[in-house]
Amino acid sequence: MSIQKFIKPFVFLGLMANLSQAQEKTSYKFDFGPGKVAKGYTQILPNDAYSKEKGYGFDFDSKVEGIDYGRKNLLTSDLVKSNKPFYFSVAVPEGNYKITVTLGDPKGATLSTIKAESRRLMLEDVKITAGQSLTKTFIVNVKDKHIAGGQLVSLKPRELTKLDWDDKLTLEFDHQTALQALEITRVDDQVTVFLAGNSTVVNQDDEPWASWGQMIPRFFKPGVAIANHAESGLTLGSFLGSKRLAKVLSVMKPGDYLFIEFGHNDQKDKGPNDGAYKSYTERLKTFISEVKKKGGIPVVVTSTSRRSFGPDGKIVNSLGDFPAAARKVAGEEKVALIDLNAMTSTLFNALGEEPSKKAFVHYPANSYPGQDKALADNTHFNPYGAYEIAQCIILGIKEQKLGIAKYLVDDLPKFDPAKPDNPADWHWPESPKSSVVKPDGN
Incomplete structure (x- = not known):
């Protein structure tokens, strides 16, 4: 058999695979509720559970009720809601997606918070009066582990069950949401802000853990997509070794950003070539140069401070030379620097030694299912702490005059790390899933 005959079947299969990918659906319009269906929309009834065959539906055993008020506007006269948070998933390929939700209840006021994938905050406390319907639009990034050329991101075991890495886009609606309609459209014109970091940056799946990377989508209008890797x-070394930088670079466009925050775990590298001014500095420069080669914009972020108070009741630096090394690299490479270490030190000092526990995972026993012991973690944040630190990042974006600042939301909260929000006044509808397992890192 000739070599041409041998390879023909594989060429054909490759063409079919490419055709299949091209035919993957990237646009949907859903009308929720039992009433008549608006033209051009797919009706979603309360019992429409997600299946791979269908490719969309209510997920994770969500229970909703459908209500039809029989009004003239077919899109807004019916809706679904629940007395618990509920999930809706749609199978889509990797990319950035414009999500448009129509919310409201003709007979009652509602207050909606919407998260995406692994508890990324998209919309916060959207108040809608009775009889009003409101349309809101935001951008969700969907990623997968595949890298051009046949490589794969090396995921940790815990990541294999994360919503961030599955094959669908999942939206989480809190228990006060009345959902009337949903549109999903892939968009290729967004500036993508990639995030590289550790447990202080990652999208945490479970209550009460949270990080700043999952909070910052709330502060951006369409035009910017946050891709948290x-x-x-x-x-820095294990991010490289697990091919995460290769993954980011494989999908990065000129004009996209990479925010880089490492240090907490780099401290534990004790080889002869390790240290803040050795391997850490060298690898940080590698990240910067590789991003620049792609036409991207690197931003160095110093590590968040730990909750480490000294005898004088003030935060002490527990990160050694790593914040200073990051500042030095940013200066030498002439790239933007967000000094998160300095801002979080100011933030925790402003809260005070005991009150600052409200920003971290400090909870008495039995606060969450299966938690028979108190949680006391001075590195990892709860949702309030993550939200405050995300606002520090937003402040840094403004101070550094980054181009993405023009996409910040119109209702951007005023923020000063020396005057943090009162945790008692901050509202976070908890997600159903919780864990007492501390994230990796310290």
Whole structure:
């Protein structure tokens, strides 16, 4: 048999695979509720559970009720809601997606918070009066582990069950949401902000853990997509070794950003060539140069401070030379620097030694299912702490005059790390899933 005959079947299979990928659906319009269906929309009833065959539906045993008010506007006269958070998933390929939700209840006021994938905050406390319907639009990044050329990101075991890495886009609606309609459309014109980091940056799946990377989508209008590739326990070296930088570079466009925050776990590298001014500095420069080669914009972020108070009741630096090394690299390479270490030190000092526990995972026993012991973690944040630190990042974006600042939301909260929000006044509808397992890293 000639070599041409041998390879023909594989060429054909390759063409079929490419055709299959091209035919993957990237646009949907859903009308929720039992009433008549608006033209051009697919009706979603309360019992429409997700299946791979269908490719969309309510997920994770969500229970919703459908209500039809029989009004003239077919899109807004019916809806679904629940007395618990509920999930809706759609199978889509990797990319950035514009999500448009129509919310409201003709007979009652609602207050909606919407998260995406692994508890990324997209919309916060959207108030809608009775009889009003409101349309909101935001951008969700969907990623997968495949890298051009047949390589794969080396995922940790815990990541294999994360919503961030599965084959669908999942939206989480809190228990006060009345959902009338949903549109999903892939968009290729967004500036993508990639995040590289550790457990202080990653999208944490479970309550009460949270990180700043999952909070910052809330602060951006369409025009910017946040692609969080951080993972707990990682260093600059293990981010490289698990092919995460290769993954980011494989999908990065000129004008995209990479925010780089490492240090907590890099401290534990004790080889002869390790240290803040050795391997850490060299690898940080590698990240920067590789991003620049792609036409991207690197941003160095110093590590978040730990909750480490000294005898004088003030935060002490527990990260050694790593924040200073990051500042030095940013200066030498002439790239933007967000000094998160300095801002979080100011933030925790402003809160005070005991009150600052409200920003971290400090909870008495039995606060969450299966938690028979108190949680006391001075590195990892709860949702309030993650939200405050995300606002530090936003402040840094403004101070550094980064181009993405023009995409910040119009209702951007005023923020000063020296005057943090009162945790008692901050509202976070908890997600159903919780864990007492501490994330990797320290």
